[in-house]
Every structure is written in structure tokens, then in C-alpha cells.
Amino acid sequence: MGQVQSRLTISPTPTKLAWMMHLRMLTTMHGLCEVRQCSKRWKNLCPQTKNLQKCQMSSAGSSEMLQVTVDDKSGIATMTMCRPPVNSLNLEFLTQINIALEKLENSKDCSGLIITSKIPKIFCAGLDIMEMYQPNVDRLQEFWRTLQEMYIRLYGSQLITAAAINGASPAGGCLMAMSCDYRVMAPGYKIGLNETQLGIVAPFWFQDLIINTMGFRQSEMALQLGTLFTSEEALNLGMVDKIVPQEQVMETAIQEIHKWKKIPGFARQITKSALRKPSIDKLHSKREEDIANFRDFITKDSIQKTLGMYIESLKKKAK
Ligand SMILES: CCCCCC/C=C\CC(=O)SCCNC(=O)CCNC(=O)[C@H](O)C(C)(C)COP(=O)(O)OP(=O)(O)OC[C@H]1O[C@@H](n2cnc3c(N)ncnc32)[C@H](O)[C@@H]1OP(=O)(O)O
Numbered sequence: 001m002g003q004v005q006s007r008l009t010i011s012p013t014p015t016k017l018a019w020m021m022h023l024r025m026l027t028t029m030h031g032l033c034e035v036r037q038c039s040k041r042w043k044n045l046c047p048q049t050k051n052l053q054k055c056q057m058s059s060a061g062s063s064e065m066l067q068v069t070v071d072d073k074s075g076i077a078t079m080t081m082c083r084p085p086v087n088s089l090n091l092e093f094l095t096q097i098n099i100a101l102e103k104l105e106n107s108k109d110c111s112g113l114i115i116t117s118k119i120p121k122i123f124c125a126g127l128d129i130m131e132m133y134q135p136n137v138d139r140l141q142e143f144w145r146t147l148q149e150m151y152i153r154l155y156g157s158q159l160i161t162a163a164a165i166n167g168a169s170p171a172g173g174c175l176m177a178m179s180c181d182y183r184v185m186a187p188g189y190k191i192g193l194n195e196t197q198l199g200i201v202a203p204f205w206f207q208d209l210i211i212n213t214m215g216f217r218q219s220e221m222a223l224q225l226g227t228l229f230t231s232e233e234a235l236n237l238g239m240v241d242k243i244v245p246q247e248q249v250m251e252t253a254i255q256e257i258h259k260w261k262k263i264p265g266f267a268r269q270i271t272k273s274a275l276r277k278p279s280i281d282k283l284h285s286k287r288e289e290d291i292a293n294f295r296d297f298i299t300k301d302s303i304q305k306t307l308g309m310y311i312e313s314l315k316k317k318a319k
Pocket of ligand 1: 086122124128170171172173194198201203293297298314318
């Protein structure tokens with residue numbers, strides 16, 4: 001990428017649910033969207049945001065889970081996930097993604113966003129299964145709300161969004177990629193909504209998203225079978241838009257955003273919103289019901305048993 005002027009690093013936060021609630025309250029109260037009124041550089045954020053970021057930093061470990069850079073010249077932001085081992089989405093990681101999405105959405109200097117991964121061969125392994133196994137119910141509900149939030153923000157973004165899929169992208173990783181406007185993928189990886197293979201059920205908004213992306217019939221089969229597609233199969237189905245060698249994935253995503261930027265922004269945004277709003281509105285109207293369904297489903301003994309077995313199989317495979 002060309003000249004990177006600004007860099008925002010969001011570090012891990014503590015795990016306490018109370019802190020997550022507090023963070024969410026601060027986000028709402030202070031409106032991280034206020035970046036627009038501040039200086040161009042992320043480090044010169046408005047006072048409230050700065051405070052929040054300091055809080056996060058000071059309570060953080062040393063690893064960096066999410067790096068966000070904005071190219072000053074093009075206005076293209078890159079959000080790079082780095083949560084070893086597999087970028088699985090837990091409550092803290094999702095919260096950081098949402099905060100970054102809100103900041104970017106409201107920055108007048110940002111017109112496009114690329115989501116990618118720093119972890120070799122992995123884009124995102126989907127939801128952190130440990131969030132769903134033997135959960136604390138309050139945290140479980142907050143986790144699901146935060147995932148809903150990510151989808152609402154990303155699918156409904158006014159920015160031109162692209163997923164640079166440089167590795168495996170099952171389940172929640174596929175959701176994240178499909179929420180973008182464009183997907184470019186490296187060959188040799190798998191992507192799809194494999195929930196049924198884990199004995200769990202992709203909720204209606206996952207289903208709507210895949211149907212919106214590749215049509216009803218192929219989605220129906222993919223969802224029931226929980227198919228993980230190769231990059232090439234995903235291209236044929238329209239789940240991804242282009243396959244390029246690994247080292248060209250980022251550059252291709254950048255070029256694609258440049259292409260989209262030539263379209264009058266207002267017209268593009270209204271069109272995007274008209275196409276995606278019904279799905280987003282549907283989730284808004286059923287949000288609490290969806291959280292309750294998720295909680296009731298996940299906490300069933302039979303589902304806990306299935307998840308436990310799946311975790312064991314992953315661990316065995318990893319050895
Ligand atoms: C109404 C109910 C609604 C429920 C709807 C739920 C919606 C979405 C569901 C999800 O997103 S569930 C998550 C689905 N994801 C998967 O099934 C992916 C599982 N992982 C893999 O297939 C592989 O790990 C990989 C991503 C292809 C990477 O393979 P690789 O060989 O590179 O790495 P591994 O050795 O398999 O794994 C390393 C390490 O990571 C742990 N791990 C892997 N995936 C997850 C995960 N999703 N969450 C938490 N942890 C994960 C794995 O156990 C290994 O751990 P260690 O053994 O090293 O401790």
C-alpha cells in the first residue's frame with residue numbers, strides 16, 4: 001500500500017464482562033463516530049475517544065489483535081486481524097473490530113476498507129468456540145449481541161468494503177467476508193458456513209447473507225450440508241469474486257476499491273443501502289429474540305456435548 005499516514009492499534013482488553021459493558025456504554029455515550037470532527041491523525045482523536053483508547057491500552061497485554069491503518073492518499077483503510085492462533089472471534093476481539101468499524105465509518109478521510117489477516121494461512125476461523133462452550137450466560141448473550149453488531153456495521157457500511165481472504169475462512173469468518181462488498185481470495189483455502197457440521201445452526205441473518213450473496217438454491221445446499229468450499233468452488237458459486245495468488249490478494253483488493261471509487265459515492269451508497277437494508281432491518285427487529293434463541297440453543301446439554309466433542313477433535317487434529 002502507498003503512503004500510510006495514520007495507524008490505529010487496538011490492543012487486547014481484559015476479559016471481564018463488566019468491562020465490556022462499560023466499553024459499550026462509553027462507545028455509545030461518547031460516540032466514537034466523532035473522529036470526523038478531529039484531526040486527520042488517529043493519534044489526535046477527540047478527548048473522549050482518546051480517553052477510551054488509553055483505557056484500552058493501559059489494560060492491555062503486549063500483543064496486538066487488530067491493526068488499522070489508513071492510507072492518506074487513497075483514503076483506503078486496512079484492518080488486519082492478528083489474534084493467534086486462528087483469529088477466532090471472541091467478545092473482546094469483536095468489540096475491538098466494532099470500535100474500529102465505527103471510527104472508520106465516521107472518518108471523512110476514509111472511503112474504503114479492506115479486511116485481511118496477518119496470520120499465515122488463516123483469514124478467520126469464525127467464532128471462538130470457547131465462547132460457546134460451558135459459557136457464562138450473561139457473557140454469552142453479550143458475545144452474540146456484539147457479533148450482531150459487527151454484521152450490522154459491516155454489511156450496512158457506507159464505505160466500499162473488501163475482504164482480502166488470505167487463508168481459511170469458515171463460519172463466522174465467511175460471514176465477515178460476505179458482509180463486504182467484494183471478496184478476493186487466494187487459492188487453496190476453504191470458505192463456507194459449516195455450522196451444521198458442528199451440530200449448530202446458522203441463524204436467519206447468516207442464511208439471508210449467503211442467499212443474498214449466491215442465491216437460494218446453492219445456499220440451501222451449502223447451509224444444510226455445512227459445506228466448506230475450496231477457493232475455486234467459491235468463485236464458481238459467487239461466494240467470492242476473484243482468485244489471485246496469495247501475494248496479490250491485497251493489491252487486487254486495493255485496485256478493486258479504486259474501481260468502485262470512480263462511481264459517484266452518493267449513488268453507490270443509496271443503492272447499497274436499498275439492497276441491504278431489508279436484511280439489516282430484519283435483524284434489528286428480531287435482535288432480542290435472536291439473542292434469546294442463541295442462548296437457549298447453545299446452553300442445551302446436547303449442544304454442549306456436541307461442542308465439547310468438536311473442541312476435542314480440533315485439539316486432537318492440532319497435536
Ligand atoms: C442458534 C445457534 C446459532 C449458532 C450459530 C453459530 C454461528 C457461527 C459459528 C462459528 O463461527 S463456530 C466456529 C466455526 N469454525 C470452525 O469450525 C473452524 C475450526 N477450525 C479449523 O477448521 C481449523 O482450526 C482452521 C481454522 C482451518 C485452521 O487449521 P490449522 O491446522 O491451521 O489450525 P488448528 O491446528 O486446527 O488449530 C490451531 C488452534 O486453534 C484452535 N481453534 C481452531 N479454530 C478455533 C475456533 N473457531 N475457536 C477457538 N479455537 C479454535 C484449535 O483448537 C487449536 O488449538 P490448540 O489445540 O492449539 O490449543
